[in-house]
Amino acid sequence: MDKITYGRQTISQDDIDEVVKALKSASITQGEYVPAFEKALQEYTGAKYAVAVSSGTAALHTAYAALGLNKNHEIITCPNTFAATSNAALYLNAKVKFTDINIENFLIDEEKIEEKINENTKIITPIHYAGLPCSMEKIYDLAQKYNIKIVEDACHAVGSVYKGSITGSCKYSDAAVFSFHPVKHITTAEGGAVLTNNEEVYKKCLLYRSHGMEKVNFKNIPDSPTYHEMQLLGYNYRMTDIQAALGLSQIKKVESFVKRRIEIADIYYDAFKDNNKIIMQKKYNDRINSHHLFSVLFENNSLRDKVYYYLKENNIFTQIHYMPVNKHPYYQALGYDYKDTPLSYEFYRRELSLPVYPLLTNEELYYVIDKINTVLKAL
Numbered sequence: 367m368d369k370i371t372y373g374r375q376t377i378s379q380d381d382i383d384e385v386v387k388a389l390k391s392a393s394i395t396q397g398e399y400v401p402a403f404e405k406a407l408q409e410y411t412g413a414k415y416a417v418a419v420s421s422g423t424a425a426l427h428t429a430y431a432a433l434g435l436n437k438n439h440e441i442i443t444c445p446n447t448f449a450a451t452s453n454a455a456l457y458l459n460a461k462v463k464f465t466d467i468n469i470e471n472f473l474i475d476e477e478k479i480e481e482k483i484n485e486n487t488k489i490i491t492p493i494h495y496a497g498l499p500c501s502m503e504k505i506y507d508l509a510q511k512y513n514i515k516i517v518e519d520a521c522h523a524v525g526s527v528y529k530g531s532i533t534g535s536c537k538y539s540d541a542a543v544f545s546f547h548p549v550k551h552i553t554t555a556e557g558g559a560v561l562t563n564n565e566e567v568y569k570k571c572l573l574y575r576s577h578g579m580e581k582v583n584f585k586n587i588p589d590s591p592t593y594h595e596m597q598l599l600g601y602n603y604r605m606t607d608i609q610a611a612l613g614l615s616q617i618k619k620v621e622s623f624v625k626r627r628i629e630i631a632d633i634y635y636d637a638f639k640d641n642n643k644i645i646m647q648k649k650y651n652d653r654i655n656s657h658h659l660f661s662v663l664f665e666n667n668s669l670r671d672k673v674y675y676y677l678k679e680n681n682i683f684t685q686i687h688y689m690p691v692n693k694h695p696y697y698q699a700l701g702y703d704y705k706d707t708p709l710s711y712e713f714y715r716r717e718l719s720l721p722v723y724p725l726l727t728n729e730e731l732y733y734v735i736d737k738i739n740t741v742l743k744a745l
C-alpha cells in the first residue's frame with residue numbers, strides 16, 4: 367500500500383499538456399490564461415468578478431485591503447483556522463477579535479459574534495471549516511445591522527453549497543477567498559482568488575494585486591506614451607499564466623473532484639455512525655459540505671494521539687487542523703490568549719483530519735477505516 371496522506375492534488379496528463387502550452391505561449395505572465403481562468407471562476411461561482419492572485423493568503427490580504435481595513439479597525443474571526451486568515455489583517459495593522467467555535471459543527475459560533483462587535487469592527491471573516499458553510503444568513507443579518515463587511519474564507523469550501531447558493535457566489539458576503547494550494551479542491555501549485563459582486567471592490571483588488579498601478583488612456587497623455595499612475599500602495603500578487611493554465615484545466619474537473627470527496631465522506635459517516643468514540647462534523651439539510659477535510663473528534667487528547675501514532679505506523683499520515691491561532695507564540699506575545707476560546711483549544715486537542723482526496727481508492731479508504739476500528743477496539 368502506498369503512503370496515504372490526509373490530502374493531495376490530482377494532476378493528469380491534460381493538466382500537464384495545458385501547462386506546457388502556456389509555457390510555449392508568448393506571455394508566461396500577464397497573458398491570456400489569467401483572464402480565462404478568472405472567467406471560469408466567475409462562471410463556476412456565479413460571482414460577477416474574480417481576481418486571481420498568487421496565493422490564498424494574498425487573496426485575503428487583497429480583499430481586506432480593498433475593503434479599506436486599516437490600523438483603526440478590528441476583524442472578527444475564529445481561532446480554528448490557518449493563521450493566514452488573521453495574519454492578513456495584521457499585515458494591515460488591524461486587530462483581531464477571536465470568537466470561539468461551536469463544538470458540534472466546528473465553525474465560528476454565530477451566537478457569540480455580536481458580543482465582539484464594537485465601533486471599530488470592520489470585517490467578519492467566517493471560515494467554512496472542512497468545507498461546511500457557516501450560518502451565513504445569521505452572520506449577514508448581523509453585518510447589515512452594524513454596517514460591517516463580510517469576507518468568507520472559503521479556502522476549504524470550493525464547491526460547497528449553502529441554501530442553494532454555491533460558495534463563492536458572495537450572496538451573503540462582500541467577498542469570498544479561495545486557495546489553490548495542492549491540498550485544496552483544485553490547484554495552481556500556489557494560487558488564490560478573490561470573488562466579489564461589488565465593482566468597486568473588484569477594481570481595488572486589481573490595483574492591490576499589481577502595485578496599485580493603472581494604465582491611463584488619456585487623449586493627451588502627459589510626458590510619455592506608456593503613462594502609468596500608482597494610485598495606492600499595492601503589491602505584486604499576480605498569478606502567472608503557467609499557474610492559470612493549470613487552474614483552467616483543473617476547474618473543468620472540479621465537479622468530479624468534489625463528488626468524489628463527498629462520496630468518501632459518506633463512507634466515513636456510515637462507517638463511524640454507531641461508534642461513540644468518534645464525533646463527526648454535524649450535517650445540515652440546507653448545506654452541502656465539499657470536504658476539503660474529513661475532520662473528526664476523539665473522546666479525549668490521549669485517545670486522539672494514540673490513533674494518530676497507530677495510523678502513522680500503518681503508513682497513514684493524518685493531520686491536525688488547527689492549533690488555535692491565538693495559541694501561536696507570535697499571537698501570545700501580542701496579548702492574544704487561547705484560554706479566551708476554550709472550545710477551539712479543546713477541539714485542537716481532540717481533532718484528527720482523516721485522508722480525503724479524489725485519488726484515494728475505496729481499497730485505501732476501507733484500509734484506513736479498518737485501522738481506526740482496530741486501534742479503537744484495542745484501547
Ligand SMILES: *Cc1c(COP(=O)(O)O)cnc(C)c1O
Binds near residue numbers: 451522
Ligand atoms: C489554505 C488556507 C489559506 C491560505 O491559502 P494559501 O494559498 O496557502 O496562502 C487560508 N485560509 C485557510 C482556511 C486555508 O485553509
